[in-house]
Amino acid sequence: MRIYIFVDLDDTLFQTRRKAPPGTPLYPAALDRQGAPLSFMTPKQRALAELLLSRAYCIPTTARSYSAFRRTLLSFKGPAIIDFGGVILDDWGLQEPQWEGQMRPQLEQxxxxxxxxxxxxxxxxxxxxxxxxxxxxxxxxxxxxxxxxxxxxxxxxxxxxxxxxxxxxxxxxxxxxxxxxxxxxxxRCLEKKRAVKYMIDYLRQRWGEEILTIGFGDSRSDLGFMSCCDYALSPNNGQLMTLIREKFDV
Ligand SMILES: [Mg+2]
Structure with a gap:
């Protein structure tokens, strides 16, 4: 069965140096506009990214704009959801026209x-x-x-x-x-959840069979798209897991 992982980027797969645990070796993961490393992966994040990228189709699901997304150093192939779901890039990195046809008039309004x-x-x-x-x-x-x-x-x-x-x-x-x-x-029309739902439907149709989906994100605002997937994954030190621990007193 094909496995698709919808993965948030910032604070999920990497973070700025300030937010990284002190004393851990760091690997550049995204650049700033001048081309200097701005975001970094810990060894554990790198190991997890390697695992995910080698075993599944990873679809970045990020608030990053196109230019900020292009400054990430991870080798994603295939489609991507960027701009909080406002833009879906297709296999060739071009704006997916059907999704654009839905989003552009709503945003214009x-x-x-x-x-x-x-x-x-x-x-x-x-x-x-x-x-x-x-x-x-x-x-x-x-x-x-x-x-x-x-x-x-x-x-x-x-x-x-x-x-x-x-x-x-x-x-x-x-x-x-x-x-x-x-x-x-x-x-409200910019929601990762809506774009992920659209992609899941599209992929099921494309392959003509069921797919396994995993949602991976750190923020409360990622919960929507994570809930559309078969399984959810979240970093333990992220906003979402902190809220869940508080709620259930664990
Ligand atoms: Mg995040």
Whole structure:
């Protein structure tokens, strides 16, 4: 049976040096825009990645944009889900046209509201004098989502921003994603889960038989796509496993 692993990248297969366990040898896994190593794998992560890549089809399932995805050093072959599921790349690395046909009109409709949120973030930043910066992430000429980071990753400024934003949510068209140094305002139509479901259906049809699927992710926001798969896998030190341990008091 063909095995497909939908795998989140950041904080699942690798992380920045700051988040890596101290004193562990580190192997470069992704580069920054200047071409210098920015994210690293521990020996255990590397061993797991080698196992997965040698035994299964791994489909990256990431919030990374196309250019950030291209800066990862792992040798993924075949399709990929990027931009929180906004874009599916096909076997040749091109935007999958049927998925694009679904996503582009929905994102186009949400553009004015995305601009409004940009204004709200700027108002909060100025009023609370926060050392944070926001980026509108666009890819393939589609405006996708907003992501805010704090200049000092150790500071609590994003938490202040998060608390200010909470009254705007739940929102009918957008959700908040907050994990460590990332606070993102994401259209509801951008969901890894929807793209993974689409891919699973597509692959079943393509092969004309059942496939084994595994979802591998670290964040609460990965739980949706992990739940679409036959099995779920999560790093023990990640956000999701921490929440589960707290909930069940283990
Ligand atoms: Mg992650």
């Amino acid at each position: 949400l553009k004015p509201q995305l601009q409004k949120f940009l204004g709200i973030l700027e108002e909060i930043r100025l009023r609370r004098q926060l050392a944070v910066y926001t980026r509108l992430v666009s890819d393939f000429e589609m405006d996708l989502y907003l992501v805010t980071k704090q200049q000092d990753p150790q500071s609590k400024e994003l938490e202040i921003l998060y608390r200010e934003l909470v009254p705007h949510f739940p929102h009918p068209d957008f959700y908040l994603h907050f994990n460590d140094n990332n606070l993102a305002i994401v259209p």
